[in-house]
Amino acid sequence: ENIQQHIEEGVAPKEAAILGAKEMFKPVTIASLTTLFAFIPALMMSGTMGEVIKLIPIAVSVLVLASLIESFLFLPIHAAHVLKKEQKTTSWEGINRFYSWVIHFFMRYKKTFLTLFIILVPLLIVIGIKASKFQMFPQFDATTINITMKSNVNTKTEETIEYLKAIEKDLYERKDQYFISHVGSVAGWRRDSAGNSETYPYVGQITIELQKLKAQNFVDKFITPTLSFYYDEEGRTREDKSVIIAKELRHFLETQKYKEKFNLSDLAIVERKVGPIKSDLKIGLVSDDNQKVMHYAKQMKDALRQINGIVSVNDAMNFGVDEIKLQVNSYGESLGLSEQKLGVFLSNFYLERKIGFAFDSSDLLELKIRSVQKDSLDVLKNFQIKLDDNQFVALKDVVHFNVIKSFEKIIKDSGEKNFYIYANVDSKKITATETLEQIDSILEEAKKDGIKIILKGEEEKKKELKSDMMAASGVAMLLIMLSLLYLFNSFRETFMMMSVIPFAFLGVLIGHFTLGINLSMPSIIGMLGLSGVVINDGIIMVMNLKKANNMEEIFFYASKRFRPIVLTSVTTLIGLSSLVFFPTGQAAIFQPMAIALAFGLAWGTILNLLYLPVLYTILNQKRLGI
The missing domain is CATH 3.30.70.1320 (Multidrug efflux transporter AcrB pore domain like)
Known part of the structure; x- marks a missing residue:
């Protein structure tokens, strides 16, 4: 897009390709790094949850690096040969005029706008979080x-x-x-x-x-x-x-x-x-x-x-299964019975016994006997015990039958x-x-x-997720901050850029409420990734605003970045739209992540086009002569 702008200004395509790529190399590289730094800490997640998630940051990292190489190696070469001075492009004058009117309006009431914004957006985020429901994973259609x-x-x-x-x-x-x-x-x-x-x-x-x-x-x-x-x-x-x-x-x-x-x-x-x-x-x-x-x-x-x-x-x-414990009573003890003797009597009757061998025409056969009444409780109670004096007594008369309930496992x-x-x-x-x-x-x-x-269950995994995500978010924010600090060489501009990240979460909540989907672990991963993605457009905006020396130049440079910011966001949203609105089968698992990225980026685009220029202007009033 930057190459196209130089061509529209009258620069030869080959020179425009070199100039456009040079101007964008540093901000786009840093923007790519912030995306990587947002996703890579997800590798820190432990246990089974980490196994489920780890492929996402790996895939994103490879694709972003491949995209970066393509953007600065092959794209300028193609642009130099394909784009022409005389080529007619779609006019953005009408929509640029509308954006210029909107930003003039907000700049006129910049302090009021910023005050209301800083109060209302965090309030809506808090209300949204309290009203949200959380489940670890969404459901999908099973076969x-x-x-x-x-x-x-x-x-x-x-x-x-x-x-x-x-x-x-x-x-x-x-x-x-x-x-x-x-x-x-x-x-x-x-x-x-x-x-x-x-x-x-x-x-x-x-x-x-x-x-x-x-x-x-x-x-x-x-x-x-x-x-x-x-x-x-x-x-x-x-x-x-x-x-x-x-x-x-x-x-x-x-x-x-x-x-x-x-x-x-x-x-x-x-x-x-x-x-x-x-x-x-x-x-x-x-x-x-x-x-x-x-x-x-x-x-x-x-x-x-x-x-x-x-x-x-x-x-x-x-x-x-209920267990029966036999305990010899006082009458049984007076007859000389013990649990050991009873065990011998009962095992001979109730357990299968081998009594010998026999031969048939071809094989040796083992002979075993067992009682056909071994499963009858009444027969057990009336079982006749032979005493030392050759008298018999019923089992129920000499023992207590204690039924013990035991757990299955x-x-x-x-x-x-x-x-x-x-x-x-x-x-x-x-x-x-x-x-x-x-x-x-x-x-x-x-x-x-x-x-x-x-x-x-889910409560245990939520605690693990909270701990892992706190660590991953902390590392991601630190890496993103260091990247922005290297690019802008200013703590003020770095923290100004990073303020977009928490405000962008309002878009995530709006997306989930609009589609009636609960927040889930993929949503959290999407929010982590959004931290790096949402500031990419902001980097391009602030890099241009830094060239301004007065308010007129602020309006000029903000309008100049309107087209690339909108195109970047729209193409990303189109890419995510099928997963956001039409998830199929098990792809529904990743729908919340796509919702977090898409709605967060859509709201983040508004932040980068309106909130950032207003905030930059207020923080640099002295330099801009206001």
Whole structure:
């Protein structure tokens, strides 16, 4: 654009190419570095979250460096040969006159404008943050939905298979209603709504494969089929996204009353989630008093189920098969019985025993015997014990039968026994943080009663993210400040430029509210990247304003930079628009990042065109002779 301006002023194309590239080399290089410095600190993020994010700064860094090389090596060569003096260009006179009128208006009331701006914009940002909802990752359209099931602990695998078949049959009869392509199931294994894998005879899982989603927007209909090597038009009959179908399936399971019909302890829809968080809420209760833990766990689960927006509630405190402990009573002891003797008697009867070998025509056979009545509790109670005097006595007369309930599994973290409660939320209605606020009174009561509360799930990852992002933001701001300080050699101009960054976050909030999307981790990454991108236009503006010696020259140089700033912003916004407005499939994960960059840059363009010239003028009144 700078080369074109010199050509329009009458300079020969070859000289214009050299002159334009020289003038822009330093500011554009610094602008590219600020973009790199904004994204690169994201590599500091640790754990699984860091693994998810690290490819973004790597890709951005490579592309920015490649763009910088192209801009100053190949572009001037092409411009010298392609651009001509006599070439007619689109006139910007009308829009330049409008911009000139606007900036004259704001300069006339510059102190009032700046005062109101510095008060209102931060106030709106604070209000926006308080009104915002945060979720770690956005949802995306999935091709499969799972139904996870758990029945009574005494249920056999064969019975579990029958339950699964009954549910499968009902689903397949409604395959057109729910856009089902295929239904499959497995008995004896499941992954619950908290992402835990379980292998028991009484658990099972149904996997529903959905039909391909129909084209939802302009990009799906025309752009993707043209540009994608893997696009397949066949079988695209599904009209609803997986999130909507999952809600309908939950309602279907409730109306069919499968839990009551099959005596199920858990029946839930499990949707695919992004990243390391498998359960939105994961509350750990640590105590040696199991009864106390169970009391507060029930309170929490009941409270969670009453909250609008809770999709599923589960826990890791399911009881396993009951155990019977036999204790010899005083009558048994008087007869000379002990638990050791009883153990020998009962093992001979109830355990499978090898009694010998036999031969058939070809092989050696092992002979074993076992009682056909080994599973009957009544037979056990009436089992006849032979005494030393050859008399017999019933087992129930000489022992106490103590039924012991044991947990199906016990989870330990850092050597402590933990009992977890899991819950998933509908992020359109409520977030994990808001849910915790609603049950805070129960959590506080449990703490006072000696139970240690551990918050995991999204809450744990939010703390990790906050810590990592604070460090990354600090490094990014320091590197950007040093770059600007090198360029301007002035602390005043450096901090003037950096003041654009926090004000630009208002655009991020406006974008998320406008599109009805919660803030998320990709949004935070987008805001971090925006810190380096939004000041790029400002660098070009301030570099030109520094040439001004009076107010007329301020207006002239500001108007001169209007076209390149608008073109830079518009081309970037066009590039981001498909991801902002038409995300497809798993690309929806990065939609919040695109929204943060696009709306932040759009608002940042207004800041660079109006706020920066006004602020520069006020800070340099003496030099400008005002």
